[in-house]
Amino acid sequence: MSTEKTTSAAATTSIEAMFAAGTHFGLGRSRRNPTIAPFIFGTKNTTDLFDLEKTKPILETAKEFVAKLASEGKTIIFVGGKREASTIVKNAAMSLNLPYVDGRWIGGTFTNFPQIRKRIDRYEKIVSDREKGELLKYTKRERMLIGKEVEKLERMFYGIVSSKKLPDAVFVIDPRREHNAVKEAQDMGVPVIALANSDCDISDIEFPIIGNDGSRQSIQFFVEQISKAYQAGKKLVKAAPAPQV
Numbered sequence: 001m002s003t004e005k006t007t008s009a010a011a012t013t014s015i016e017a018m019f020a021a022g023t024h025f026g027l028g029r030s031r032r033n034p035t036i037a038p039f040i041f042g043t044k045n046t047t048d049l050f051d052l053e054k055t056k057p058i059l060e061t062a063k064e065f066v067a068k069l070a071s072e073g074k075t076i077i078f079v080g081g082k083r084e085a086s087t088i089v090k091n092a093a094m095s096l097n098l099p100y101v102d103g104r105w106i107g108g109t110f111t112n113f114p115q116i117r118k119r120i121d122r123y124e125k126i127v128s129d130r131e132k133g134e135l136l137k138y139t140k141r142e143r144m145l146i147g148k149e150v151e152k153l154e155r156m157f158y159g160i161v162s163s164k165k166l167p168d169a170v171f172v173i174d175p176r177r178e179h180n181a182v183k184e185a186q187d188m189g190v191p192v193i194a195l196a197n198s199d200c201d202i203s204d205i206e207f208p209i210i211g212n213d214g215s216r217q218s219i220q221f222f223v224e225q226i227s228k229a230y231q232a233g234k235k236l237v238k239a240a241p242a243p244q245v
Contacts, residue, residue: 001242012228013059015052021221024050026198034196039210048198053183055210059222062207064194069168070233076193077160078223079181080173081105085219085230089173090159092227099167100159101181113166120161123153169193171226174213176200195222 018024026032026040026048035095069076078100080089086102093100101109109116128148129135134145170185172178173193183191184202193207194200202208212218 018052021217024052026050033199033201035202059209062209066226066229067233070230071236074168076169077167077169078171083109084216085142085173088220088223092223097232099163105181106156112187120157120232125149142201
């Protein structure tokens with residue numbers, strides 16, 4: 001697929017729309033990470049303000065990458081466990097039929113994926129057995145313990161049950177908070193797309209998106225941008241002409 005087609009799939013975002021969503025508000029100047037300095041427009045009342053003229057092109061680059069992945073049938077996992085992001089991340093990922101983590105990152109999700117997959121398989125088997133009535137052979141106490149196990153596994157892994165292999169990229173809200181997910185992705189060679197505020201280190205992130213990662217409105221805006229880019233990439237697959245025999 002040509003870059004031109006992929007680029008056209010990810011509609012350009014206006015600076016006005018970013019400004020209206022409050023994406024330009026950073027954190028206090030004293031919390032600024034040096035890697036963010038080039039993206040700072042100025043400071044108002046000790047709060048850093050982002051230069052959206054610089055955020056826009058890196059957002060477009062991230063969207064092009066996402067659209068390309070979708071056009072190739074590849075998978076992105078959405079990660080955002082902070083209170084402001086969790087529901088937004090979950091809803092967006094579910095709408096795209098993509099995996100997500102909307103709570104605590106479980107260590108080894110990437111670096112020890114085979115073991116994590118075994119636990120997911122265990123969860124799926126118990127659920128299947130329960131639906132078939134096969135748990136009735138156990139005592140009441142045993143069924144209670146199995147029920148608690150299911151609840152725990154569901155809480156930990158429900159968002160990634162569909163994952164049969166490592167994702168092709170990870171989209172993270174707040175890489176400083178989700179540093180474990182970022183580190184595991186880097187260790188496994190999984191590209192990272194990250195919405196990063198002024199306190200984040202973006203030196204090793206392939207596709208940083210510099211913006212407010214603390215307000216729901218800003219998070220919603222950026223998650224929608226990435227989601228729309230993925231949807232657009234999938235549409236390119238459907239629209240592609242059938243190969244000639």
